[in-house]
Amino acid sequence: MPDFLIADKFIVIDWPVVVQVVLLGFIGGVLSGFIGSGGAFFMTPGMMNAGVPGSIAVASNITHKFGKAMIGAKRHGEMGHVDKRLAVLMLITAAAGISLAAWVMVLMGAKGKGGSRSAGADLYISVVFVVVLALVSLSMLRDIIRSRRDVEAKPSTRIVDFLNKLRLYPLIHFKVADVKVSLWVVLVCGLATGYLAGTIGVGGFIGVPAMIYVFGIPSQVAAGTELFLAQFMGAWGAMNYCYRGMVDIRLVLLLYAGSLVGIHLGAYGTKVVREVIIRLVTSGIILICVLSRAVAIPVYLRQLGYLDYAPSLDAYFNTASKVLLYASGISGTLIILVFVMRAYFQRRRIQSSLLATRGG
Amino acid sequence: MQIVCISRGTLAGGRALAEKLAAKLGYDCLSREELTEAATRAGIPVGKLEMAVVRRRPLDERLALEKDRYQAFVTATLCERALKGSIVYHGRTGHLVLPGLQHVLRVRVIQDPERRVEMVMERLGLDRAKALRYLEQVDEDRQRWVRTLYGTDWNDPGQYDLVVNLSNLVVDNAAAGLVHMSRLPEFQVTPVVQRTLQDLLLAARCRLQLGSDQRTRDMDVRVTAQDGVVTVTYLPRDAQRQELLPAALEGVEGIASILCTMASTNVLWIQERFDPANPALDQLIDVAGKWNAAVEMLQLTGEEVEPERAAAEPSPPAPAPAADGGILDDAQAPASEDENLAAVRQRLIEAGRAGSVRRVPASSARQVLNALDRSAPYNLVVIGEVFCDKNHAAQTRLTAEMVGMLAENLRVPVVEQKDLKAQFLFSPGQWVRMLVLGLLAATMFLLVFTHQLPVGEFLVKPGTSNRILAVLAVVAFVPAFAFCYGTFTRLLLRLLRFE
Amino acid sequence: MDARQLEILLIDDEDIVGKRLRPMLEKAGYQVEVFTSGREAIERLARKTFDIVISDVRIDEVDGLEVLAAVQQHSSRTKTIMITGFATLELAREALAKGAFEFIAKPFYPKDLKKVVDKAAAQLRQE
Numbered sequence: 001m002p003d004f005l006i007a008d009k010f011i012v013i014d015w016p017v018v019v020q021v022v023l024l025g026f027i028g029g030v031l032s033g034f035i036g037s038g039g040a041f042f043m044t045p046g047m048m049n050a051g052v053p054g055s056i057a058v059a060s061n062i063t064h065k066f067g068k069a070m071i072g073a074k075r076h077g078e079m080g081h082v083d084k085r086l087a088v089l090m091l092i093t094a095a096a097g098i099s100l101a102a103w104v105m106v107l108m109g110a111k112g113k114g115g116s117r118s119a120g121a122d123l124y125i126s127v128v129f130v131v132v133l134a135l136v137s138l139s140m141l142r143d144i145i146r147s148r149r150d151v152e153a154k155p156s157t158r159i160v161d162f163l164n165k166l167r168l169y170p171l172i173h174f175k176v177a178d179v180k181v182s183l184w185v186v187l188v189c190g191l192a193t194g195y196l197a198g199t200i201g202v203g204g205f206i207g208v209p210a211m212i213y214v215f216g217i218p219s220q221v222a223a224g225t226e227l228f229l230a231q232f233m234g235a236w237g238a239m240n241y242c243y244r245g246m247v248d249i250r251l252v253l254l255l256y257a258g259s260l261v262g263i264h265l266g267a268y269g270t271k272v273v274r275e276v277i278i279r280l281v282t283s284g285i286i287l288i289c290v291l292s293r294a295v296a297i298p299v300y301l302r303q304l305g306y307l308d309y310a311p312s313l314d315a316y317f318n319t320a321s322k323v324l325l326y327a328s329g330i331s332g333t334l335i336i337l338v339f340v341m342r343a344y345f346q347r348r349r350i351q352s353s354l355l356a357t358r359g360g
Numbered sequence: 361m362q363i364v365c366i367s368r369g370t371l372a373g374g375r376a377l378a379e380k381l382a383a384k385l386g387y388d389c390l391s392r393e394e395l396t397e398a399a400t401r402a403g404i405p406v407g408k409l410e411m412a413v414v415r416r417r418p419l420d421e422r423l424a425l426e427k428d429r430y431q432a433f434v435t436a437t438l439c440e441r442a443l444k445g446s447i448v449y450h451g452r453t454g455h456l457v458l459p460g461l462q463h464v465l466r467v468r469v470i471q472d473p474e475r476r477v478e479m480v481m482e483r484l485g486l487d488r489a490k491a492l493r494y495l496e497q498v499d500e501d502r503q504r505w506v507r508t509l510y511g512t513d514w515n516d517p518g519q520y521d522l523v524v525n526l527s528n529l530v531v532d533n534a535a536a537g538l539v540h541m542s543r544l545p546e547f548q549v550t551p552v553v554q555r556t557l558q559d560l561l562l563a564a565r566c567r568l569q570l571g572s573d574q575r576t577r578d579m580d581v582r583v584t585a586q587d588g589v590v591t592v593t594y595l596p597r598d599a600q601r602q603e604l605l606p607a608a609l610e611g612v613e614g615i616a617s618i619l620c621t622m623a624s625t626n627v628l629w630i631q632e633r634f635d636p637a638n639p640a641l642d643q644l645i646d647v648a649g650k651w652n653a654a655v656e657m658l659q660l661t662g663e664e665v666e667p668e669r670a671a672a673e674p675s676p677p678a679p680a681p682a683a684d685g686g687i688l689d690d691a692q693a694p695a696s697e698d699e700n701l702a703a704v705r706q707r708l709i710e711a712g713r714a715g716s717v718r719r720v721p722a723s724s725a726r727q728v729l730n731a732l733d734r735s736a737p738y739n740l741v742v743i744g745e746v747f748c749d750k751n752h753a754a755q756t757r758l759t760a761e762m763v764g765m766l767a768e769n770l771r772v773p774v775v776e777q778k779d780l781k782a783q784f785l786f787s788p789g790q791w792v793r794m795l796v797l798g799l800l801a802a803t804m805f806l807l808v809f810t811h812q813l814p815v816g817e818f819l820v821k822p823g824t825s826n827r828i829l830a831v832l833a834v835v836a837f838v839p840a841f842a843f844c845y846g847t848f849t850r851l852l853l854r855l856l857r858f859e
Numbered sequence: 860m861d862a863r864q865l866e867i868l869l870i871d872d873e874d875i876v877g878k879r880l881r882p883m884l885e886k887a888g889y890q891v892e893v894f895t896s897g898r899e900a901i902e903r904l905a906r907k908t909f910d911i912v913i914s915d916v917r918i919d920e921v922d923g924l925e926v927l928a929a930v931q932q933h934s935s936r937t938k939t940i941m942i943t944g945f946a947t948l949e950l951a952r953e954a955l956a957k958g959a960f961e962f963i964a965k966p967f968y969p970k971d972l973k974k975v976v977d978k979a980a981a982q983l984r985q986e
Contacts, residue, residue: 013812063834067842179416180500216416235835242831245820249834250812253805256842260849393947400945407946407964414951414962484953494956501948 011051013250020050021251025064025258027329032068032259033266034336035282040065042285042329043255044200045129045293049322052251054122055105058200059241060251066234068259073227081224083217086174089183090190090207090229095236097194102240105199123300129200130294136209137286144279174217181215189214197233198240262333269340281335288328296321361549362387362446363438364465364542365454367514369499371479372471373526378450380535385448385542390441392451399433403572406430413505425571425580427509431457432567432583439561443554452502455519456510460720460731461556465547467538468520472527521547552721559585562614566590573608581605584656584716588616591716593626593654621654621715630658630728631744631777636703640777644742647780648713653739655708656715658731659701660722660746723747725762729769741766744777794851801845804837865980866890866907870900870926871915871942880913883969884976897921901929908934911960911979913972916943916950924954931958936986938979942967 011017028043040061047057076082108124171180193207207229211222241247270278299314301307364381368374375391382389396406405426412419419427434457441447455466473495480491506514517523522541524534541547563585570576570583570592579601582593592605606618627648634657635641648655705717720731743763747755759776767774781787808815819830867889869877877893884891889911894900897918904912904926912930916923923941930939938960943950946964954962961975 063838067838068846070839071842071846238838239831239835242819242834243827245827245830247819247834249815249819249837250808252838253808253841256845257805260842260846261853264850264853396947397945405964405966407944408966410946410948411951411962411964414948484956486956490956494952498949498952501952505948 011053011056011248013254017050018254021047021254022258024050024329025255026262027258027333028255029259029262030266030269030333030336031262031282031285031329033263034269034278035266040200042289042325043259044125045289045296045321045325046329047251048122048296049318049325052248054125055241055246056248056251058105058125058198059238059244059246060248060255062197062234062241063238063247063249064252064255064259066231066238067256068263069227069230069234073224073231076224076227081221082228083174083221083225084228085172086181086186086211086215086217087225087228089172089186090193090225091232093187093190094194094197094229094233097191097196098198098233098237099240100191101195101198102237102244106244119300119303123297123304125200126293126297126300128196130290130297132196132200133286134290137283137290140279140283141287144276144283174215179215179217185214193229194233197230198237265340266336268343269336277339281332285328285332288324292321292324292328295324361442361554362465362542362547363442363458363461363463364446364448364467364538364547365458366448366450367452367455367466367468367520368450369470369476369502371476371483372469373531374450374469376531377469377524377526377534377538378448380531381538381542382448384535384539385446387446387448388441390438390447390449392449392454395434395437395449395451398437399430402433404429404433409509410505413501413508416504419508422578425578428580428582429568429571431509432564432571435560436564436568439557439564443557443561453506453510453514456506456512458560460560460718461553462721462727462730463547463549463553465538465542466520466522468517468523470523470525470527472525475527555587558614559587562588562590562612566592566609566612566615569612570605570608575604576601576608579605584718586717586719588614589619589717590615590617591619591621593621593715595622598622619716621713626715626738627653627655628658628732628738628741629655629744630660630741630746632660632746632748634659634701634704634744636700636707638744640742640744640780641704641707643780645708645713647740653713654715655713656738657701657705657708657717658728659717659719660728661719725758725765728762729766732770738770738772741770741772741774742777742780743774790851794848794855797844797851798848801841801848804841804844864888864890865910865983866892867911867913867976868892868894868900868904868909869913870894870897870918870923871913872896872918873915876915880969880972883973887973887977889976889980897923897926900926904929904933909937910983911976912937912939913976914939914941916941916954917945924957927954927957927959936983938983940972940975940979942972 013021024043024046028040028046031042032040043064044054044057044061047060048054052060073082105121105124108121170183172183172186173180189207189210193210197207207226208222211217211225217225238247295317298307298309299317302309302311302314362385364385364387366374366378366381368378378391379389381387399406408423409419409427409430412423438447438449438457455464455468458464476495477488477491480486480494481488484491484494486494503514506512512519522538524538526534563583566585567581567583570579570581579598580595581598584591584593590609592609594602594605602620602622605620609615609618627644629644644655647653701717708715718731720728722728722731743759743766746762747758750758763774763776818826818833821827821830865888867884869880869884869891870893871877872895874895877895881891881893892903892909894903895918897914898921900914900918901921909930912926914923914926918926923943927939927941930937935958939958940961940963941954941959942963942965944965946962951962960979963972963975
């Protein structure tokens with residue numbers, strides 16, 4: 001591998017980096033196939049841990065997502081799981097959200113006071129990441145714990161009910177999803193989704209729950225519409241970042257190398273694993289990811305001069321962060337793969353049975 | 361034995377019409393309210409389902425099971441009543457609860473909107489604004505109800521034989537008109553219909569039994585019956601508990617035999633003649649094996665009743681598969697066809713892929729569609745030999761039309777049997793495709809990594825035109841690579857049977 | 860509004876409902892009166908204003924909707940919660956259109972009812 005640096009941004013890609021990024025892609029693929037969205041929540045911090053600057057990691061991730069979403073959206077579209085009307089509306093605001101995110105990112109990067117090239121942006125990404133995903137995974141866990149105790153387990157509909165009562169006109173009827181939602185609510189959700197997608201590359205994680213919890217639409221349509229949305233958002237984000245020269249195409253290809261294999265295995269897993277386990281594994285993985293990113297925050301704070309401690313400690317924080325991240329992704333993927341393999345081998349043994357034959 | 365189903369909306373006079381019609385015909389009259397009350401008393405929380413619709417929340421796993429139980433209850437009650445004597449049923453979805461029965465007279469009653477508002481204001485004592493809002497919400501809820509339970513659009517007039525508009529028509533006269541209509545041959549009961557009713561009843565009773573048995577009540581199962589052979593399809597996660605199913609069904613009368621099949625997915629196979637020698641059978645078993653799917657067979661038996669004939673003697677019953685329930689006495693099946701179907705089924709059983717078998721008297725795509733249970737989760741529909749009595753060109757055209765229509769309405773992939781191999785199994789063409797795309801992807805990959813420096817410089821080169829060029833290049837390159845490599849991996853994993 | 864104890868009138872023709880819900884509501888700090896007859900409840904409502912009324916829909920010769928109407932007549936700020944084992948969407952919409960605070964299908968968990976009651980209480984205290 002040639003040894004070079006471009007514009008102080010593109011890192012040298014040597015074999016350890018290759019292996020790490022491909023593995024990240026694979027794990028991200030398995031997770032996103034299994035969970036139905038995301039995967040980036042693992043790949044973004046993973047790449048940052050592998051030494052890729054945050055903004056490059058996000059940019060490459062979003063570019064990677066865009067191609068992947070195109071394939072997924074095409075399939076969902078064939079099954080009729082895409083509400084185009086909803087998608088178009090959310091798209092408009094999501095595009096604005098992404099531009100906003102990219103702009104803020106550049107602003108934050110510029111703020112870095114010496115030390116590191118991108119500590120400001122990194123800190124900002126990490127904080128948003130920790131806050132948002134902690135909320136997501138905790139509410140998911142709460143849902144599961146509730147469903148254990150309670151027979152009435154289901155996505156909480158408080159928000160849907162509340163908005164239904166409000167009836168903020170104009171209400172729009174989305175035919176495929178079969179819901180009536182206020183235009184304003186759609187626009188706000190679109191903006192938030194776009195902004196988060198642009199910032200931490202995990203729009204799907206916000207978009208899908210938003211559609212299920214806020215709009216009250218069926219989860220399959222939510223996933224399909226999200227993917228449809230994601231291909232354009234991904235494209236828009238990719239173009240934005242690419243224009244700013246942040247997309248490292250090599251990383252994108254390496255991610256694909258792993259993820260496109262993983263995604264099929266993950267999707268296969270959802271067919272053979274129980275719903276509760278799917279959600280449990282998912283929230284567990286996200287939570288550890290969040291911890292991992294939280295551990296890295298002091299490093300950025302020190303680099304920016306907000307925190308004062310011996311620089312030698314950075315290594316410990318970074319190691320801890322790395323260990324946690326890999327622990328979450330690898331253990332999650334292993335669990336999923338165990339399920340997948342067990343089902344794969346079991347499949348051959350299953351026989352339907354003519355059980356009771358009574359005379360007539 | 362005759363069944364008239366009236367689908368009505370709030371205060372539109374549908375109830376009055378149904379009662380009048382029942383009186384004129386001398387039939388029993390059964391309302392949705394009576395039915396849901398009986399269901400509630402039988403321990404099915406119908407009110408919870410209703411409130412889930414009012415609250416606009418999707419059904420969770422448990423409520424979805426209650427929904428199945430409720431539907432089974434409705435089907436069982438209607439079939440029971442219909443087997444005893446003719447009935448007029450009126451409710452929201454009377455026309456949908458007995459899918460696959462062609463002789464049901466399905467009527468929708470509508471009313472002038474202004475009149476409805478007045479009636480709501482009068483009966484509920486609401487002011488105009490509240491009445492309007494009430495109607496708007498109730499109509500919305502009902503549509504949602506129909507969609508949640510039956511997956512169709514309530515307002516699609518294609519689901520009814522007749523729409524009666526009471527804006528201009530007096531209830532009494534409307535009832536008189538319906539009396540005439542109900543005498544038409546299309547709506548008379550034949551022995552085939554009667555057997556279908558018995559099968560529906562049996563399946564519904566089994567579903568209810570499984571739903572009320574402590575051991576099996578939380579299992580998500582689908583029950584069908586054909587000539588006393590009960591097929592229970594369960595999900596892979598319940599594989600360990602499948603031996604409980606026949607035990608739970610111990611007390612149900614009329615079961616000739618029980619077939620338990622595991623399926624996470626279902627393949628529907630439609631054709632007129634099933635032939636065990638057809639290579640498509642092996643292909644289908646292969647596909648079903650990969651998807652862990654059960655194959656449900658739907659045999660089209662052509663036009664069941666010709667109107668002239670129905671008025672006179674009942675037609676001879678359609679062929680039945682080799683099952684030996686006492687209730688099959690009147691089945692005198694032509695042996696050849698029967699054996700073939702039974703042989704195909706036997707093969708599927710051996711492969712562990714047998715779903716239920718159904719015969720429907722249908723000779724057009726529309727009729728097939730009407731006969732299908734829209735809420736059943738099919739993942740693939742395979743259309744085999746249909747329209748066999750037509751000449752080749754007409755057959756090709758009609759088959760293609762059927763594919764299109766089913767695909768549009770069921771929203772699942774629909775393929776013709778001959779395309780099965782190309783689309784879902786590994787054909788030589790796919791080998792080539794896989795290798796070519798794999799090579800292409802590898803080339804792109806290598807090119808980027810052997811030219812890292814120029815590629816990197818290209819990506820960050822300043823200047824607006826350079827930037828735009830870089831953007832365009834990335835936006836074109838990334839999906840192309842994703843497509844090549846993605847298709848390659850998908851095919852590779854399909855080859856390895858991860859699907 | 861001050862923190863005085865809110866008063867609840869509970870009507871259900873089945874004894875067991877009152878027996879199970881009363882301790883739960885009292886523990887939560889409400890004052891509860893239980894009736895099994897709709898007529899008696901309406902008479903009581905004419906004499907005393909309650910903060911919250913919880914009524915079954917099918918009681919006896921007087922039904923829950925009449926109770927709701929009586930409540931509305933006497934005090935518009937009283938919150939009425941309807942409970943029924945025979946919920947239909949038409950009935951629910953009717954009750955809500957007529958001013959019911961909430962409509963709950965039986966079977967439900969006492970804590971579900973408590974949540975709704977608490978919500979009603981919170982609104983009352985805000986008013």
